[in-house]
Structures are given as C-alpha cells and as structure tokens.
Amino acid sequence: MAITLLCLLQLAAPLCSYSVTIHFYLFWLNTP
Secondary structure, three states: OHHHHHHHHHHHHHHHHHHHHHHHHHHHHHOO
16 A cells, blocks of 8 residues: 555656646746
C-alpha cells in the first residue's frame, strides 16, 4: 500500500509542479 502511494506521488509530482508553473506564469502575465 505504501509503495503504491509512493509510486503515485512520483507520478503526480511532475504534473503538480507543471500545473503550478503554468498558473504562476498566467498570473505573472495578467499582472501589469
């Protein structure tokens, strides 16, 4: 069970950081 969670976290981490980067980039574009 713990190993499955670790594997899922390993898969989800790049997606999370990628989406955070996109949100930050859009926010930066929207601020004058």
